[in-house]
Amino acid sequence: MSPPVRVLLVDDDALVRAGLSMMLDGARGIRVVGEAADGAEVPAAADAHSPDVVLMDLRMPCVDGITATRRLRARPSPPQVIVLTTFDADENILLALRAGASGFLLKDTPPDRIVDAVCRVAAGEPMLSPGVLRRLMDRAAHQASRYEQARDAVATLSQRERDVAVAVTRGRSNAEIAAELSMSVATVKAHVSHILTKLDLDNRTQIALLGHDAGL
Incomplete structure (x- = not known):
């Protein structure tokens, strides 16, 4: 069997992290290896836990998710990043993808789809919420x-x-x-x-x- 996908959770809401940890740790082939409460903590957490995938919130008190993603993706052999947020403004989506995120999901995404996204992104495939993908295509067309x-x-x-x-x-x-x-x-x-x-x-x-x- 292949080793489990190692996931780092980054969100300033402890309840959100707890819910995601419970959900993902219960999924086959995934292991939550660490948590961070702010983008400023991401480099140290990545060094400590060597995640394959980072689930990244956008809005955090000190360092936001876009900045944290950009910094993380600039490192040698970086993990993949999925932005998981309640803020789906077009500019947020584009900034996240240009920063190097491999996925963009809303927090109301069903649990099974979040699990699937983690596995697919770890395998090198992009994952966007359907609504997000439609909006990107519409914007690009103009x-x-x-x-x-x-x-x-x-x-x-x-x-x-x-x-x-x-x-x-x-x-x-x-x-x-x-x-x-x-x-x-x-x-x-x-x-x-x-x-x-x-x-x-x-x-x-x-x-x-x-x-x-x-x-x-």
Whole structure:
């Protein structure tokens, strides 16, 4: 069996942390390894507990979740980050994704979907609440300048890299992409890595966001 996904909870509300800990520790394949009450505590908590995934609140007293995510993702071999919040303003969503978050969920997301999101993000797949994804797509459709920049970026990709980027934008997993494009999963992973490096992106979520901006 594969080792459990190690999760760090970051929220200034102790009751929220307790509820998440109870829910996630009861899920198969997940282990809550630590907690932090503010973004300022995240670096030390990450060093102490080596999480695979961080569930990050947005609004905290000292260091907010966006700043904490950006700092965390700038570290060597950083964990994946899922923002879990009650604040779903468009600007919050975009800031979180650009900071390097791999997921954005609302706190009223059903428990089973939060568990699924943790597992999927740990495996390298993005996870957004359906409503959040719709809003991102609508906003991207009305950003002409961003569209042109995204199209220029996509134009630097090889045809095979573009095919993989399109599939990632459509939410396909590595296994699904491999089946659709008749290549091995290892080759898909290599193409994703090349795309991230070539476009100076942090994760698959940002590839998908760029893909939506470019109209892929």
